[in-house]
Amino acid sequence: NKIDFYESFDKSKVLIMYRRVPDQKRDKKNHDKIGLMVYDNNLEPIWNREVKMPYTEAEMDNLGYTVDSKGNVYILALVKTNEEPYLELLKYSPDIDNPIKIKVGGEGKSFSHGIQLQEGKNGQIYCAGFYGRKKHSDGVYVSVLDTRGNVKNEKFHEIPIEIINQYIKEGKQEKNEKKEEKGKEVGVYELGLDQILIDGNGGLTLIGEVFYTKTRTSYGSGGVGGMGGAKTSIEYFYKEMFLTKISPEGELEWMKKLIKNQYKREGGTFGMSPVFARIRANYFSKIQISKDLSYKYLRTETDHYLLFLDNIKNLNLPENKKPAKHLSGAGGYLTAYKVNDETGAVSKASLFDTRNVNGMPVYQFEINRISKTKDDEIIVEFYKKKKQDIFLRVNINR
Numbered sequence: 001n002k003i004d005f006y007e008s009f010d011k012s013k014v015l016i017m018y019r020r021v022p023d024q025k026r027d028k029k030n031h032d033k034i035g036l037m038v039y040d041n042n043l044e045p046i047w048n049r050e051v052k053m054p055y056t057e058a059e060m061d062n063l064g065y066t067v068d069s070k071g072n073v074y075i076l077a078l079v080k081t082n083e084e085p086y087l088e089l090l091k092y093s094p095d096i097d098n099p100i101k102i103k104v105g106g107e108g109k110s111f112s113h114g115i116q117l118q119e120g121k122n123g124q125i126y127c128a129g130f131y132g133r134k135k136h137s138d139g140v141y142v143s144v145l146d147t148r149g150n151v152k153n154e155k156f157h158e159i160p161i162e163i164i165n166q167y168i169k170e171g172k173q174e175k176n177e178k179k180e181e182k183g184k185e186v187g188v189y190e191l192g193l194d195q196i197l198i199d200g201n202g203g204l205t206l207i208g209e210v211f212y213t214k215t216r217t218s219y220g221s222g223g224v225g226g227m228g229g230a231k232t233s234i235e236y237f238y239k240e241m242f243l244t245k246i247s248p249e250g251e252l253e254w255m256k257k258l259i260k261n262q263y264k265r266e267g268g269t270f271g272m273s274p275v276f277a278r279i280r281a282n283y284f285s286k287i288q289i290s291k292d293l294s295y296k297y298l299r300t301e302t303d304h305y306l307l308f309l310d311n312i313k314n315l316n317l318p319e320n321k322k323p324a325k326h327l328s329g330a331g332g333y334l335t336a337y338k339v340n341d342e343t344g345a346v347s348k349a350s351l352f353d354t355r356n357v358n359g360m361p362v363y364q365f366e367i368n369r370i371s372k373t374k375d376d377e378i379i380v381e382f383y384k385k386k387k388q389d390i391f392l393r394v395n396i397n398r
Contacts, residue, residue: 015067114193136187153250202248254344264328
């Protein structure tokens with residue numbers, strides 16, 4: 001997780017990016033040094049340079065990176081030198097030492113819930129993600145930088161209260177509606193951005209998931225400093241997914257909340273230290289923590305698919321009911337949401353029970369073991385026992 005890779009829209013350029021260990025420990029004094037290495041699609045080097053950020057760590061947050069088909073590198077930053085923070089693009093080119101600064105906008109919003117850069121058709125750079133406050137996402141942000149350096153189609157789309165209130169208890173729905181009536185922002189707790197996809201027409205699709213952790217520590221009879229010791233557990237929550245379609249003009253076409261309720265618990269016995277628990281909960285990715293939870297995104301010509309393990313009780317869940325919990329390592333049904341790209345129409349299907357696939361139990365499911373072989377077909381790898389693996393071929397349109 002020390003080096004990141006980015007591709008241009010036409011896949012002709014690859015950016016490899018890294019960050020040097022800071023020279024200064026204090027954020028108010030340190031200017032980050034970022035390594036930028038650009039290659040063609042045969043991994044032949046085009047240019048590379050270590051660049052010093054124009055602001056201190058305290059004055060900027062680096063939010064996103066991308067490379068275009070001409071080999072230019074873009075860094076998206078939230079600049080905090082004024083009273084109202086704003087988004088700025090830093091453009092680095094092979095023949096220019098200092099970056100070109102392009103003010104994007106942002107209207108003082110917070111983008112701690114994820115924002116990304118991606119090159120699209122005709123060399124335009126798309127900036128999209130979730131904005132919000134503290135740990136809540138309130139809406140979707142999008143803007144486009146054209147080839148002349150002009151920012152256009154900057155839009156803020158709030159998440160509708162009707163979507164926020166889906167699949168939660170009626171009492172919570174009423175509280176959200178009262179907040180909305182009073183003009184208060186109602187958001188989605190810990191909704192993070194996973195990826196943005198640009199289609200050939202210049203439209204965008206944003207994919208995100210609600211993921212958060214809770215760390216609990218109790219002590220033996222001796223108290224914090226006694227002989228009883230610490231008893232620490234970590235809880236991981238993998239909840240609803242959000243799929244949002246934005247038109248080439250930046251308008252909201254549709255937004256879908258795709259419900260799930262996955263859970264994992266670690267620890268709970270004496271031995272795991274609170275410090276280790278906090279490091280594991282905060283610094284490991286959600287896929288590293290639990291390989292059988294979260295989701296797999298696949299795209300066909302007409303539809304989006306999100307596949308995940310679920311509790312069979314959730315297959316026909318009413319919109320005012322909370323979904324039943326699926327536990328990591330407890331089998332489960334491989335389930336798929338299908339979302340039509342043009343209309344946003346959603347359908348849901350249970351593909352098979354991992355404990356009984358045509359009379360055979362399978363084991364060691366991992367979300368990254370799902371691969372698409374055709375527009376209507378996926379292959380899933382499982383462990384069969386007796387040192388044998390098995391591939392299951394599934395027609396996802398049936």
